[in-house]
Amino acid sequence: MVKKTKDGLYIKPIKKGTTIDHLPAGTAFLVLKIIGTPEDTITVAVRVPSRKLGIKDLVFAENKLLSEEQIAKIALIAPNATINIIENNQVKQKIRLQQPSEVKGLIQCINPNCITNVENIPSRFYIDKNGIAKCHYCERTMTREEYIARIRV
């Protein structure tokens, strides 16, 4: 059973689980690394046409719910993504992600001399509206590209 979406794509909907939509193109593999385990059934669509984004990635995880931490990490990678929780072929809950303004323990500071990299202290960052993260401890800043590469997986 396949369904035609608004974007004109043919994808197999899942009966139960979690779908992640509106991922920027190229981010699905990192999302997979964050949420996937060898036991999961996950379908990934990469660089598919999107009216909203031009092109986008999609991830469908069957029979799987994401943890708060996994959702927080996805919000760092894709602040405008949408997470749908599916039950009995229906969207039971829609979560529209937002860029967090503060994150703790999810990313590693770019500064090798930062106290969070030297001692066992959880990292803490403030993220501004332009997506720049600033370390609470050493005040070094990172672009989204830089901190996405330093998400703890």
Ligand SMILES: [Zn+2]
């Ligand atoms: Zn730091």
